[in-house]
Amino acid sequence: MKRIAVVMGTRPEIIKLAGLIRLLGKEKGIETMLVFTGQHYDYNLFNVFMLELRLPKAEINLGISGGSNEQQVAAMKQRLSQFFSEKEVGIVVAEGDTNSVLAAGLAAKEAGAEFAHVEAGLRSFDERMPEEKNRIEADKMADYAFAPTKGAVKNLESEAIADDRIFLTGNTIVEAVQNNLKKASKSGILKKLGLKKEKYAVLTAHRQEYVDRKECLLELLSAVEKIPLQVVFPMHPRTMKNLEKFGLLERAREINNLKIIGPIGYFDFLQLAGSSMFLLSDSGGIQEEASVYKKFVIVLRDSTERPEILGKFGSLIGYHAEKIALESKRIIHDYPKIKAGMRKEKCPFGDGKASERIVKILCRD
16 A cells, blocks of 8 residues: 655645545555645635535644744654654655645655655746745655646756656646636625626735735835725735734725735635736736636736746736836736737646646556
């Protein structure tokens, strides 16, 4: 019996690994164990997604969410290594670039298990980002580097990752969105919020290098005030905490065209984002998702590890209010043309069969 542990700690990881988990559960001779680190342990960011996606119960939940990056990784590694050793895990699977992924790789090596990195090879080439460091280290340890695009493969090759460890699979987000759009269409989120299709934008912001900086949050609020469209903001707990910390929450609530809501479930978010005019986001996963349901993304960062979306499905704008507002106004003005152009473009992240390819490789004799 081959034991495979799938490690997750954030909302995007649950979404992107759900299809793979279901496929592994159908394989004979494979025991699949789900492990939660607790990195984003908030009911609306975590448990709702598990329930909606009908995933099996976790074998263990570490509940580790606080401390510095280094402290968090160290605590996760210790607990994960012990678990992998006790359960005699043969392969550890993790997806993305979070502290949970780095800890999973380190713990797998310590416990003598193989490490499979889903979404390997992404690079922003911005080493100020904690996620970039996590990606690089995870790929160095990976026995299986599952690259979503040809560009990701080239990045791995340029870092001297052995060819027999690199597998071009596509990105699992494609099938995740494709499989759930129909269910999402039944969501009542638009009616609940009093929204009309394509008459609003969706904003998300959660990354450490963005929302932990008062000057960036000030620029963001100033930008929203200048956008001639309603902006819906499902606010991440980290962002809410920092707005309170910096004394900016009341200002945010007073912006007439900004509708702040709490974290929402996956199906609600798919419907909300897929029915919007465009999105503003610092999220890598949303850049990918939007290319499936054909929505333009203003990337609120100076760099992106998803360059495939630029021009066709998104623009890299940075943090400055005037630039964000100008790009928003351009999209609003040119929306019919932009919408028609996106419909003609193929999603750059694959054909929706990434999970099948990954499972086939992991379960081969």
